Amino acid sequence: MIQFTPLQPCRLLQLSLLLLLTACHSEDEKREAPYLNNRVPLAPKAYIELPLGSVKPEGWLLQQMELMKEGMTGHLDEWYPSVVGSRNGWLGGDGDGWERGPYWLDGLVPLAWLLEDEQLKAKAMEWIEWTLNSQTSSGYFGPVPFEEEPEPEPGLQKSRRRDWWPKMVMLKVLQQYYEVSEDKRVIDLMLNYFRYQLNQLPETPLDHWTFWANRRGGDNLMMVYWVYNRTGEPFLLELADLIYEQTFPWSQVFLNQDCYKGPLLDHLYPYNTGNRYPFDQELIERLCTKQLQSFHCVNFAQGIKAPLIRYQHDPDPEYLESVRRALSDMMEYHGQPQGMYGGDEPLHGKDPTQGIELCSVVELMYSLEKMIAISGDPALMDHLEKIAYNALPTQVSDDFSSRQYFQQANQVLLTRERHNFYEEDHHGHTDLCYGLLTGYPCCTCNLHQGWPKLVKHMWYATAEGGLAAVVYGPCTLRARVAGGKEVTIREDTGYPFGERIGFDITTEEEARFPLMLRIPGWCGEPEIRLNGNPIQFGTRNGMAVLERIWKDGDRIELHLDMEVRLSRWVENAVSVERGPLVYVLKIREAWEKVENSDRWGDYWEVRPMDPWNIGLTEEAVSDPSRGFRVVYKESDAGAEQPSVQQGALYPWCIQHAPVSLVTTGKQIPDWTLYRGMAGPLPHSLPLKHLAGVEPDEITLIPYGCSTLRITEFPVVR
Numbered sequence: 001m002i003q004f005t006p007l008q009p010c011r012l013l014q015l016s017l018l019l020l021l022t023a024c025h026s027e028d029e030k031r032e033a034p035y036l037n038n039r040v041p042l043a044p045k046a047y048i049e050l051p052l053g054s055v056k057p058e059g060w061l062l063q064q065m066e067l068m069k070e071g072m073t074g075h076l077d078e079w080y081p082s083v084v085g086s087r088n089g090w091l092g093g094d095g096d097g098w099e100r101g102p103y104w105l106d107g108l109v110p111l112a113w114l115l116e117d118e119q120l121k122a123k124a125m126e127w128i129e130w131t132l133n134s135q136t137s138s139g140y141f142g143p144v145p146f147e148e149e150p151e152p153e154p155g156l157q158k159s160r161r162r163d164w165w166p167k168m169v170m171l172k173v174l175q176q177y178y179e180v181s182e183d184k185r186v187i188d189l190m191l192n193y194f195r196y197q198l199n200q201l202p203e204t205p206l207d208h209w210t211f212w213a214n215r216r217g218g219d220n221l222m223m224v225y226w227v228y229n230r231t232g233e234p235f236l237l238e239l240a241d242l243i244y245e246q247t248f249p250w251s252q253v254f255l256n257q258d259c260y261k262g263p264l265l266d267h268l269y270p271y272n273t274g275n276r277y278p279f280d281q282e283l284i285e286r287l288c289t290k291q292l293q294s295f296h297c298v299n300f301a302q303g304i305k306a307p308l309i310r311y312q313h314d315p316d317p318e319y320l321e322s323v324r325r326a327l328s329d330m331m332e333y334h335g336q337p338q339g340m341y342g343g344d345e346p347l348h349g350k351d352p353t354q355g356i357e358l359c360s361v362v363e364l365m366y367s368l369e370k371m372i373a374i375s376g377d378p379a380l381m382d383h384l385e386k387i388a389y390n391a392l393p394t395q396v397s398d399d400f401s402s403r404q405y406f407q408q409a410n411q412v413l414l415t416r417e418r419h420n421f422y423e424e425d426h427h428g429h430t431d432l433c434y435g436l437l438t439g440y441p442c443c444t445c446n447l448h449q450g451w452p453k454l455v456k457h458m459w460y461a462t463a464e465g466g467l468a469a470v471v472y473g474p475c476t477l478r479a480r481v482a483g484g485k486e487v488t489i490r491e492d493t494g495y496p497f498g499e500r501i502g503f504d505i506t507t508e509e510e511a512r513f514p515l516m517l518r519i520p521g522w523c524g525e526p527e528i529r530l531n532g533n534p535i536q537f538g539t540r541n542g543m544a545v546l547e548r549i550w551k552d553g554d555r556i557e558l559h560l561d562m563e564v565r566l567s568r569w570v571e572n573a574v575s576v577e578r579g580p581l582v583y584v585l586k587i588r589e590a591w592e593k594v595e596n597s598d599r600w601g602d603y604w605e606v607r608p609m610d611p612w613n614i615g616l617t618e619e620a621v622s623d624p625s626r627g628f629r630v631v632y633k634e635s636d637a638g639a640e641q642p643s644v645q646q647g648a649l650y651p652w653c654i655q656h657a658p659v660s661l662v663t664t665g666k667q668i669p670d671w672t673l674y675r676g677m678a679g680p681l682p683h684s685l686p687l688k689h690l691a692g693v694e695p696d697e698i699t700l701i702p703y704g705c706s707t708l709r710i711t712e713f714p715v716v717r
């Protein structure tokens with residue numbers, strides 16, 4: 001007979017997140033958690049982050065890391081030497097001295113230590129050592145400011161070396177390095193720098209050099225609290241107040257009803273000028289109008305976490321509400337089925353051909369990873385997984401050698417021509433083409449953080465000395481639990497393609513701790529087996545809680561049933577989801593390399609080899625359980641456990657898609673290209689003009705496996 005401790009009464013579920021956090025806090029006091037939670041007066045986090053390296057990738061996730069090493073992440077200094085080579089200001093040079101060097105490091109550092117790769121570590125350490133040694137007696141660190149403005153050089157961001165923004169990125173780099181090294185120089189540098197900020201910010205506020213630092217001040221604030229937790233230095237709380245005051249008032253803006261609304265972009269408020277600190281009430285009111293669609297897409301992805309970062313210091317439930325409302329408004333006014341939003345520079349509405357910048361994808365993932373720790377909101381976990389397993393894999397080529405600046409939900413042709421993005425002539429019309437420098441190079445440097453940070457945040461510690469799995473995938477966790485005992489949990493799964501996740505526990509001595517497993521919002525009937533036997537379990541805040549004395553060799557099997565689900569989008573179009581994956585029309589791809597000597601470099605164009613203008617039949621849509629048939633690629637592996645285990649083929653491509661859906665559709669001849677993109681969606685009442693045409697069998701594959709796709713489908717009778 002298996003004993004489980006009783007759960008908190010279900011009244012907890014009805015209380016606000018704030019009260020839930022308080023409840024967790026009182027649990028906290030009963031037992032010692034082996035990892036550092038927030039220090040008073042900061043409110044305790046719902047989940048505590050584990051140091052980098054606690055979670056190691058396995059299976060296809062390990063393969064993904066190895067592809068990164070062989071591709072852009074491992075070689076960016078060789079492939080893009082003009083910017084992240086020896087002339088970079090973060091190596092003491094006179095070249096690029098702004099965000100791009102730190103961006104690369106922000107993904108290179110976690111990759112190097114996840115792979116335990118000495119070559120990659122050596123590349124990272126050159127930058128880290130230079131940075132640690134760059135601090136002056138004032139506390140300033142980073143590229144040496146120029147006495148006189150330097151001559152501009154095409155492709156380099158040389159000036160603005162005192163800008164607060166790129167230092168926020170390097171602080172994140174140093175934080176990750178500290179987690180694997182406990183190198184005390186990191187804490188010393190940060191303390192000295194934060195004293196420098198406390199001295200300088202009154203005269204030269206966050207937006208003194210650029211507006212980016214002001215929009216992204218939440219990242220700075222997060223690091224101040226991180227050092228406070230480790231040192232308890234009171235001046236850090238004073239600095240935190242100052243930084244929050246100088247940061248764009250995201251929370252107030254998100255809480256305004258009219259955010260994101262607005263009929264047209266022709267009233268576009270300049271998204272990269274104005275709105276300077278200090279923010280008076282009139283400005284906030286002006287911002288809280290339709291002009292707010294002029295949020296810059298990456299600023300939104302980063303700024304959304306600012307209210308929750310602040311909430312730790314000022315536990316007002318309004319901050320929680322502001323983030324909840326921001327995410328729901330973002331989906332309502334700009335959302336797309338893969339969990340992202342139209343934002344080809346400013347936010348740009350819901351049309352499935354509006355662009356999504358790769359920086360927005362990785363920054364929103366990072367924001368969600370940080371917000372999950374603070375609030376424990378299970379909706380954020382579902383959202384993180386949706387972006388990671390749909391939007392992220394497709395925007396970089398399979399060999400990790402090139403990427404798109406923008407991706408689209410309905411993406412049927414990737415050629416260099418005029419599209420319907422903000423500033424129609426910017427970036428030489430290369431935004432959709434795969435390349436190293438197509439579109440704009442920020443993403444080339446910033447994309448690397450996506451996968452490694454996802455791996456780090458698949459598991460968290462709990463305040464009660466337990467462990468919580470919040471994103472599923474093949475990995476191995478090694479962590480300490482209540483009483484300081486170390487346990488290893490190997491996660492053995494074909495997820496996100498399959499429905500079963502196995503957890504094998506290894507421990508030298510028996511250990512009592514709560515093990516929390518996320519039950520996704522889309523899952524209707526989860527089942528859990530312990531050592532082969534089905535068990536009853538309760539859920540708390542979206543997590544199944546299993547508390548017992550765990551023994552070496554214990555195995556848990558979690559079964560998350562995945563039903564086909566449909567949702568309605570622009571012009572009543574339908575998108576198809578099953579479990580964490582969005583399914584899209586399979587379109588075979590013809591890739592062609594274009595040699596090009598202008599500043600966008602060589603690039604790839606991709607053209608469809610199959611018709612893309614396909615609608616789903618009303619018959620299939622009206623009864624999804626019968627209208628869509630699930631097919632696993634290797635039927636001998638069993639219908640419930642697709643073969644994407646260790647050593648299997650890279651799953652995120654059209655050839656190896658581990659699972660597909662077969663359904664019926666019809667070609668819509670009058671749905672045609674417009675400006676090199678899928679033209680405007682016909683309205684699905686459904687469409688009746690094809691009623692006499694026989695439907696065809698069509699195949700849908702996971703969004704992340706596609707390069708060309710239809711995600712929002714018209715419906716035909």
Ligand SMILES: [Zn+2]
Binds near residue numbers: 359360444
């Ligand atoms: Zn970018």
